[in-house]
Amino acid sequence: MLNYISGIMPALLSGTRMTLSIFFWTLICSIPLGALVGLGLITKFKPLAWILNLYVWLMRGTPLLLQLIFVFYGLPLLKPYAIIFPRYQAALFAFILNYTAYFGEIFRGGFQSVPRGQFESAKVLHLSYPQTIRKIVIPQVVKIVLPSIGNEVINLVKDSSLVYVIGLGDLLRAGNVASARDVTLLPLVLVGIIYLMLTAVCTIALRMIEKRSSVWR
Protein backbone atom coordinates (compact mmCIF):
# COMPACT_ATOMS: atom_id res chain seq x y z
CA MET A 1 0.00 0.00 0.00
CA LEU A 2 2.86 2.35 0.81
CA ASN A 3 4.21 1.56 -2.63
CA TYR A 4 0.90 2.46 -4.15
CA ILE A 5 0.77 5.73 -2.23
CA SER A 6 4.25 6.78 -3.24
CA GLY A 7 3.31 5.80 -6.78
CA ILE A 8 0.38 8.23 -7.03
CA MET A 9 1.89 10.96 -4.85
CA PRO A 10 3.68 12.76 -7.71
CA ALA A 11 0.37 13.11 -9.55
CA LEU A 12 -1.39 14.36 -6.42
CA LEU A 13 1.39 16.82 -5.63
CA SER A 14 1.33 18.18 -9.13
CA GLY A 15 -2.42 18.63 -8.71
CA THR A 16 -1.77 20.37 -5.41
CA ARG A 17 0.56 22.77 -7.19
CA MET A 18 -2.23 23.73 -9.57
CA THR A 19 -4.66 24.17 -6.67
CA LEU A 20 -2.19 26.37 -4.79
CA SER A 21 -1.44 28.40 -7.88
CA ILE A 22 -5.14 29.21 -8.37
CA PHE A 23 -5.42 29.91 -4.64
CA PHE A 24 -2.51 32.33 -4.39
CA TRP A 25 -3.11 34.28 -7.56
CA THR A 26 -6.78 34.69 -6.73
CA LEU A 27 -5.94 36.00 -3.26
CA ILE A 28 -3.13 38.27 -4.39
CA CYS A 29 -5.34 39.92 -6.99
CA SER A 30 -8.75 39.91 -5.40
CA ILE A 31 -7.90 41.21 -1.92
CA PRO A 32 -6.50 44.57 -3.14
CA LEU A 33 -9.17 44.73 -5.87
CA GLY A 34 -11.79 43.95 -3.24
CA ALA A 35 -10.54 46.84 -1.10
CA LEU A 36 -10.93 49.18 -4.07
CA VAL A 37 -14.39 47.82 -4.87
CA GLY A 38 -15.28 48.29 -1.20
CA LEU A 39 -14.30 51.96 -1.41
CA GLY A 40 -16.22 52.25 -4.68
CA LEU A 41 -19.35 50.76 -3.14
CA ILE A 42 -19.52 53.62 -0.62
CA THR A 43 -18.47 56.42 -2.96
CA LYS A 44 -20.70 59.44 -3.25
CA PHE A 45 -20.30 59.19 -7.02
CA LYS A 46 -23.56 57.28 -7.50
CA PRO A 47 -23.09 55.81 -11.01
CA LEU A 48 -19.94 54.01 -9.89
CA ALA A 49 -21.57 52.72 -6.70
CA TRP A 50 -24.54 51.57 -8.76
CA ILE A 51 -22.42 49.66 -11.29
CA LEU A 52 -20.36 48.03 -8.55
CA ASN A 53 -23.48 47.01 -6.67
CA LEU A 54 -24.79 45.35 -9.82
CA TYR A 55 -21.47 43.56 -10.25
CA VAL A 56 -21.44 42.34 -6.65
CA TRP A 57 -25.04 41.22 -6.95
CA LEU A 58 -24.31 39.20 -10.11
CA MET A 59 -21.20 37.57 -8.69
CA ARG A 60 -22.74 36.67 -5.36
CA GLY A 61 -26.13 35.77 -6.76
CA THR A 62 -24.95 33.13 -9.23
CA PRO A 63 -22.90 29.98 -8.63
CA LEU A 64 -19.15 30.23 -9.11
CA LEU A 65 -19.44 26.99 -11.09
CA LEU A 66 -21.75 28.74 -13.58
CA GLN A 67 -19.34 31.66 -13.83
CA LEU A 68 -16.45 29.29 -14.59
CA ILE A 69 -18.41 27.49 -17.29
CA PHE A 70 -19.62 30.81 -18.65
CA VAL A 71 -16.08 32.18 -18.99
CA PHE A 72 -14.52 29.06 -20.46
CA TYR A 73 -17.30 27.50 -22.54
CA GLY A 74 -19.67 30.42 -22.91
CA LEU A 75 -17.56 33.38 -23.98
CA PRO A 76 -16.07 31.56 -27.01
CA LEU A 77 -19.64 31.13 -28.32
CA LEU A 78 -20.17 34.86 -28.28
CA LYS A 79 -19.95 35.27 -32.06
CA PRO A 80 -18.69 37.49 -33.54
CA TYR A 81 -17.02 38.77 -30.40
CA ALA A 82 -15.82 35.43 -29.10
CA ILE A 83 -13.44 35.75 -26.16
CA ILE A 84 -11.27 32.69 -25.83
CA PHE A 85 -9.30 32.14 -22.65
CA PRO A 86 -6.89 29.25 -22.18
CA ARG A 87 -8.10 26.98 -19.36
CA TYR A 88 -5.86 28.30 -16.62
CA GLN A 89 -6.49 31.95 -17.46
CA ALA A 90 -10.22 31.30 -17.67
CA ALA A 91 -10.18 29.79 -14.21
CA LEU A 92 -8.16 32.65 -12.72
CA PHE A 93 -10.34 35.25 -14.42
CA ALA A 94 -13.55 33.73 -13.06
CA PHE A 95 -12.12 33.23 -9.57
CA ILE A 96 -10.71 36.74 -9.30
CA LEU A 97 -13.96 38.24 -10.56
CA ASN A 98 -15.98 36.22 -8.09
CA TYR A 99 -13.77 36.64 -5.03
CA THR A 100 -13.25 40.36 -5.65
CA ALA A 101 -17.01 40.76 -5.30
CA TYR A 102 -17.08 38.90 -1.98
CA PHE A 103 -14.04 40.78 -0.66
CA GLY A 104 -15.53 44.06 -1.92
CA GLU A 105 -18.65 43.49 0.12
CA ILE A 106 -16.56 42.62 3.19
CA PHE A 107 -14.40 45.74 2.77
CA ARG A 108 -17.49 47.90 2.27
CA GLY A 109 -18.66 46.87 5.71
CA GLY A 110 -15.17 47.43 7.09
CA PHE A 111 -14.90 50.97 5.73
CA GLN A 112 -18.37 51.81 6.98
CA SER A 113 -17.57 50.69 10.49
CA VAL A 114 -14.74 53.18 10.97
CA PRO A 115 -16.49 55.92 13.00
CA ARG A 116 -16.91 59.30 11.36
CA GLY A 117 -15.25 60.83 14.41
CA GLN A 118 -11.98 59.19 13.39
CA PHE A 119 -12.04 61.06 10.09
CA GLU A 120 -12.90 64.31 11.88
CA SER A 121 -10.17 63.74 14.42
CA ALA A 122 -7.68 63.26 11.57
CA LYS A 123 -9.06 66.31 9.81
CA VAL A 124 -8.60 68.73 12.70
CA LEU A 125 -5.02 67.45 13.00
CA HIS A 126 -4.64 68.34 9.29
CA LEU A 127 -3.73 64.84 8.15
CA SER A 128 -4.27 64.54 4.40
CA TYR A 129 -6.83 62.06 3.03
CA PRO A 130 -4.17 59.55 1.90
CA GLN A 131 -2.41 59.85 5.26
CA THR A 132 -5.70 59.27 7.05
CA ILE A 133 -6.49 56.22 4.92
CA ARG A 134 -3.02 54.75 5.37
CA LYS A 135 -2.40 55.39 9.06
CA ILE A 136 -5.89 55.34 10.56
CA VAL A 137 -8.46 53.73 8.29
CA ILE A 138 -6.62 50.77 6.79
CA PRO A 139 -5.30 49.38 10.09
CA GLN A 140 -8.78 49.61 11.60
CA VAL A 141 -10.47 48.12 8.53
CA VAL A 142 -7.98 45.26 8.34
CA LYS A 143 -8.70 44.34 11.93
CA ILE A 144 -12.45 44.43 11.34
CA VAL A 145 -12.44 42.40 8.11
CA LEU A 146 -9.84 39.83 9.11
CA PRO A 147 -12.25 37.15 10.40
CA SER A 148 -14.52 37.42 7.33
CA ILE A 149 -11.56 37.43 4.96
CA GLY A 150 -10.32 34.35 6.80
CA ASN A 151 -13.57 32.51 6.08
CA GLU A 152 -13.32 33.32 2.41
CA VAL A 153 -9.69 32.20 2.29
CA ILE A 154 -10.68 28.78 3.65
CA ASN A 155 -13.58 28.65 1.19
CA LEU A 156 -11.21 29.46 -1.63
CA VAL A 157 -9.01 26.45 -0.85
CA LYS A 158 -12.05 24.23 -1.37
CA ASP A 159 -13.69 26.23 -4.16
CA SER A 160 -10.52 25.89 -6.19
CA SER A 161 -11.59 22.29 -6.85
CA LEU A 162 -14.31 23.67 -9.14
CA VAL A 163 -11.68 24.22 -11.84
CA TYR A 164 -12.08 20.50 -12.36
CA VAL A 165 -15.10 21.24 -14.51
CA ILE A 166 -13.09 23.04 -17.17
CA GLY A 167 -10.51 20.29 -17.28
CA LEU A 168 -7.67 21.78 -15.25
CA GLY A 169 -5.43 19.25 -13.53
CA ASP A 170 -5.93 20.25 -9.93
CA LEU A 171 -5.72 18.14 -6.79
CA LEU A 172 -9.28 16.83 -6.96
CA ARG A 173 -8.91 15.81 -10.57
CA ALA A 174 -5.64 14.02 -9.87
CA GLY A 175 -7.30 12.03 -7.09
CA ASN A 176 -10.38 11.28 -9.11
CA VAL A 177 -8.38 10.06 -12.08
CA ALA A 178 -6.27 7.75 -9.92
CA SER A 179 -9.31 6.45 -8.09
CA ALA A 180 -11.22 5.63 -11.26
CA ARG A 181 -8.21 4.03 -12.94
CA ASP A 182 -7.14 1.86 -10.01
CA VAL A 183 -10.63 1.25 -8.62
CA THR A 184 -9.67 2.23 -5.09
CA LEU A 185 -10.80 4.75 -2.52
CA LEU A 186 -7.30 5.55 -1.32
CA PRO A 187 -6.48 8.44 -3.67
CA LEU A 188 -9.67 10.23 -2.60
CA VAL A 189 -8.75 9.80 1.06
CA LEU A 190 -5.32 11.23 0.33
CA VAL A 191 -6.92 14.14 -1.48
CA GLY A 192 -9.08 14.80 1.56
CA ILE A 193 -6.03 14.73 3.82
CA ILE A 194 -4.15 17.18 1.60
CA TYR A 195 -7.12 19.59 1.59
CA LEU A 196 -7.28 19.32 5.37
CA MET A 197 -3.60 20.14 5.66
CA LEU A 198 -3.98 23.14 3.35
CA THR A 199 -6.93 24.55 5.30
CA ALA A 200 -5.13 23.86 8.59
CA VAL A 201 -2.10 25.86 7.44
CA CYS A 202 -4.41 28.72 6.40
CA THR A 203 -6.22 28.62 9.72
CA ILE A 204 -2.98 28.77 11.69
CA ALA A 205 -1.62 31.60 9.54
CA LEU A 206 -4.86 33.57 10.01
CA ARG A 207 -4.79 33.00 13.76
CA MET A 208 -1.28 34.39 13.88
CA ILE A 209 -2.27 37.49 11.92
CA GLU A 210 -5.34 38.00 14.10
CA LYS A 211 -3.24 37.68 17.21
CA ARG A 212 -0.84 40.32 15.99
CA SER A 213 -3.68 42.74 15.40
CA SER A 214 -5.22 42.08 18.79
CA VAL A 215 -2.67 44.18 20.68
CA TRP A 216 -5.17 47.04 20.37
CA ARG A 217 -8.95 47.18 20.50
Added chain:
Amino acid sequence: MLEVKNLTKKFEDRLVLNDLSITVPDDEILAIVGPSGAGKTTLLRCITGLETPNQGEFFWNGKQFDPKNNDLIGVVFQDYQLFPNLTVMQNITLAPTMVKKEPLKEVKKRAEQMLTQLGLQGKEDIYPFQLSGGQKQRVAIVRAMAMNPKILCYDEPTSALDPALRDEVAKIILGLKQSEGMTQLVVTHDMDFAKNIADQIERVKALS
Protein backbone atom coordinates in the same frame (compact mmCIF):
# COMPACT_ATOMS: atom_id res chain seq x y z
CA MET B 1 -7.76 87.58 20.17
CA LEU B 2 -10.31 85.36 18.48
CA GLU B 3 -13.31 86.97 16.83
CA VAL B 4 -16.28 85.24 15.27
CA LYS B 5 -18.56 87.61 13.40
CA ASN B 6 -22.15 87.14 12.30
CA LEU B 7 -22.14 83.37 12.33
CA THR B 8 -25.29 81.77 10.93
CA LYS B 9 -25.83 78.05 10.49
CA LYS B 10 -28.88 76.23 9.17
CA PHE B 11 -29.48 72.53 8.76
CA GLU B 12 -31.86 72.29 5.82
CA ASP B 13 -34.42 74.92 6.83
CA ARG B 14 -33.69 74.71 10.51
CA LEU B 15 -31.90 77.72 11.92
CA VAL B 16 -29.45 76.67 14.64
CA LEU B 17 -27.16 79.70 14.97
CA ASN B 18 -28.42 83.14 14.04
CA ASP B 19 -26.00 85.98 13.45
CA LEU B 20 -23.89 85.07 16.44
CA SER B 21 -20.72 87.00 17.27
CA ILE B 22 -18.16 86.25 19.96
CA THR B 23 -14.84 87.72 20.97
CA VAL B 24 -12.26 85.93 23.10
CA PRO B 25 -9.23 87.95 24.22
CA ASP B 26 -5.80 86.26 24.30
CA ASP B 27 -5.21 83.79 27.13
CA GLU B 28 -8.84 83.86 28.11
CA ILE B 29 -11.31 81.05 28.56
CA LEU B 30 -14.75 81.34 27.04
CA ALA B 31 -17.36 78.92 28.30
CA ILE B 32 -20.24 78.27 25.93
CA VAL B 33 -23.28 77.14 27.87
CA GLY B 34 -26.86 76.35 27.03
CA PRO B 35 -29.41 73.56 27.08
CA SER B 36 -29.04 70.40 25.06
CA GLY B 37 -29.81 70.98 21.40
CA ALA B 38 -29.15 74.71 21.60
CA GLY B 39 -26.34 74.53 19.05
CA LYS B 40 -23.22 74.56 21.22
CA THR B 41 -21.57 71.69 19.39
CA THR B 42 -22.59 73.21 16.07
CA LEU B 43 -20.93 76.49 17.04
CA LEU B 44 -17.72 74.67 17.93
CA ARG B 45 -17.85 72.61 14.73
CA CYS B 46 -18.17 75.78 12.65
CA ILE B 47 -15.14 77.31 14.38
CA THR B 48 -13.10 74.12 13.95
CA GLY B 49 -14.02 73.73 10.30
CA LEU B 50 -16.08 70.56 10.66
CA GLU B 51 -19.29 72.31 9.54
CA THR B 52 -19.60 74.91 6.83
CA PRO B 53 -21.53 77.91 8.14
CA ASN B 54 -24.08 79.65 5.94
CA GLN B 55 -22.53 82.92 6.90
CA GLY B 56 -19.81 84.21 9.20
CA GLU B 57 -16.23 85.40 9.40
CA PHE B 58 -13.37 84.36 11.65
CA PHE B 59 -10.44 86.51 12.75
CA TRP B 60 -7.31 85.82 14.77
CA ASN B 61 -5.58 88.99 15.98
CA GLY B 62 -7.47 90.97 13.39
CA LYS B 63 -6.50 88.69 10.49
CA GLN B 64 -9.22 86.66 8.82
CA PHE B 65 -8.71 82.89 8.76
CA ASP B 66 -10.38 79.87 7.23
CA PRO B 67 -11.60 77.41 9.90
CA LYS B 68 -11.00 74.52 7.49
CA ASN B 69 -7.41 75.46 6.84
CA ASN B 70 -5.25 77.01 9.54
CA ASP B 71 -2.84 75.89 12.22
CA LEU B 72 -4.43 77.96 14.97
CA ILE B 73 -6.97 75.57 16.38
CA GLY B 74 -6.77 72.34 18.35
CA VAL B 75 -9.79 70.22 19.23
CA VAL B 76 -10.58 67.90 22.13
CA PHE B 77 -13.66 65.90 21.17
CA GLN B 78 -16.40 64.90 23.55
CA ASP B 79 -15.55 61.22 22.99
CA TYR B 80 -11.85 62.04 22.52
CA GLN B 81 -11.51 60.10 19.26
CA LEU B 82 -8.04 58.83 19.96
CA PHE B 83 -6.79 56.51 17.23
CA PRO B 84 -7.27 53.03 18.72
CA ASN B 85 -4.66 51.41 16.48
CA LEU B 86 -1.88 53.72 17.68
CA THR B 87 -0.11 53.88 21.04
CA VAL B 88 -0.43 56.95 23.23
CA MET B 89 2.88 58.28 21.92
CA GLN B 90 2.01 57.50 18.29
CA ASN B 91 -1.33 59.28 18.71
CA ILE B 92 0.56 62.39 19.79
CA THR B 93 3.45 62.29 17.32
CA LEU B 94 1.50 61.28 14.19
CA ALA B 95 0.34 64.72 13.06
CA PRO B 96 3.42 66.79 14.02
CA THR B 97 5.71 64.38 12.18
CA MET B 98 3.50 63.71 9.15
CA VAL B 99 1.87 67.09 8.68
CA LYS B 100 4.51 69.49 9.98
CA LYS B 101 7.45 67.17 9.20
CA GLU B 102 8.95 67.83 12.61
CA PRO B 103 11.71 65.43 13.68
CA LEU B 104 10.24 62.57 15.70
CA LYS B 105 12.84 62.98 18.44
CA GLU B 106 11.87 66.56 19.19
CA VAL B 107 8.15 65.86 19.09
CA LYS B 108 8.66 62.95 21.46
CA LYS B 109 10.64 65.10 23.87
CA ARG B 110 7.89 67.68 24.04
CA ALA B 111 5.25 64.97 24.32
CA GLU B 112 7.09 63.35 27.25
CA GLN B 113 7.11 66.68 29.06
CA MET B 114 3.42 67.30 28.55
CA LEU B 115 2.49 63.72 29.46
CA THR B 116 4.47 64.01 32.67
CA GLN B 117 2.81 67.32 33.50
CA LEU B 118 -0.57 65.65 33.17
CA GLY B 119 0.42 62.62 35.22
CA LEU B 120 0.65 60.23 32.28
CA GLN B 121 4.29 59.25 32.53
CA GLY B 122 4.87 55.59 31.76
CA LYS B 123 1.76 55.37 29.55
CA GLU B 124 3.57 56.19 26.29
CA ASP B 125 3.53 52.72 24.80
CA ILE B 126 0.10 51.47 25.74
CA TYR B 127 -3.02 51.68 23.59
CA PRO B 128 -6.08 53.90 24.17
CA PHE B 129 -8.27 50.97 25.24
CA GLN B 130 -5.98 50.53 28.23
CA LEU B 131 -6.65 54.06 29.50
CA SER B 132 -9.43 55.36 31.73
CA GLY B 133 -11.75 58.06 30.40
CA GLY B 134 -9.90 60.81 32.20
CA GLN B 135 -6.56 59.56 30.90
CA LYS B 136 -7.91 59.38 27.35
CA GLN B 137 -9.03 62.96 27.63
CA ARG B 138 -5.61 64.08 28.80
CA VAL B 139 -3.95 62.23 25.92
CA ALA B 140 -6.39 63.98 23.57
CA ILE B 141 -5.33 67.30 25.08
CA VAL B 142 -1.64 66.50 24.64
CA ARG B 143 -2.31 65.34 21.08
CA ALA B 144 -3.99 68.63 20.25
CA MET B 145 -1.29 70.65 22.03
CA ALA B 146 1.47 68.86 20.12
CA MET B 147 0.42 70.78 17.00
CA ASN B 148 1.10 74.04 18.84
CA PRO B 149 -2.33 75.60 18.42
CA LYS B 150 -3.20 79.09 19.61
CA ILE B 151 -6.75 78.17 20.47
CA LEU B 152 -7.96 74.97 22.08
CA CYS B 153 -11.61 73.90 21.79
CA TYR B 154 -13.34 71.36 24.04
CA ASP B 155 -16.79 69.86 23.54
CA GLU B 156 -18.37 68.85 26.87
CA PRO B 157 -15.10 67.94 28.60
CA THR B 158 -16.89 66.84 31.77
CA SER B 159 -19.85 64.96 30.33
CA ALA B 160 -18.19 61.56 29.95
CA LEU B 161 -16.28 61.76 33.22
CA ASP B 162 -16.84 60.73 36.78
CA PRO B 163 -18.07 63.87 38.63
CA ALA B 164 -15.07 63.59 40.94
CA LEU B 165 -12.81 64.25 37.95
CA ARG B 166 -14.53 67.53 37.13
CA ASP B 167 -12.11 69.55 39.23
CA GLU B 168 -9.16 67.77 37.65
CA VAL B 169 -10.29 68.92 34.20
CA ALA B 170 -10.83 72.44 35.49
CA LYS B 171 -7.29 72.41 36.85
CA ILE B 172 -5.85 71.26 33.54
CA ILE B 173 -7.72 73.90 31.57
CA LEU B 174 -6.70 76.65 33.97
CA GLY B 175 -3.16 75.29 33.94
CA LEU B 176 -2.93 75.59 30.15
CA LYS B 177 -4.09 79.16 30.40
CA GLN B 178 -1.35 79.96 32.87
CA SER B 179 1.59 77.98 31.51
CA GLU B 180 0.93 78.18 27.77
CA GLY B 181 -1.20 81.30 27.50
CA MET B 182 -3.71 79.23 25.61
CA THR B 183 -6.98 80.77 24.41
CA GLN B 184 -9.67 78.21 25.16
CA LEU B 185 -13.28 77.61 24.16
CA VAL B 186 -15.16 75.22 26.39
CA VAL B 187 -18.63 73.95 25.52
CA THR B 188 -20.51 72.67 28.55
CA HIS B 189 -23.98 72.39 29.94
CA ASP B 190 -22.57 72.37 33.47
CA MET B 191 -23.02 75.91 34.81
CA ASP B 192 -20.90 75.39 37.93
CA PHE B 193 -18.04 74.07 35.88
CA ALA B 194 -18.35 77.03 33.50
CA LYS B 195 -18.26 79.55 36.37
CA ASN B 196 -15.22 77.78 37.76
CA ILE B 197 -13.05 78.12 34.69
CA ALA B 198 -14.40 80.88 32.51
CA ASP B 199 -13.37 84.49 32.10
CA GLN B 200 -16.44 84.93 29.99
CA ILE B 201 -19.64 82.98 29.55
CA GLU B 202 -21.57 82.84 26.28
CA ARG B 203 -25.14 81.62 26.54
CA VAL B 204 -26.55 79.86 23.51
CA LYS B 205 -30.33 79.62 23.32
CA ALA B 206 -32.33 77.14 21.31
CA LEU B 207 -33.81 78.97 18.34
CA SER B 208 -36.61 76.72 17.18
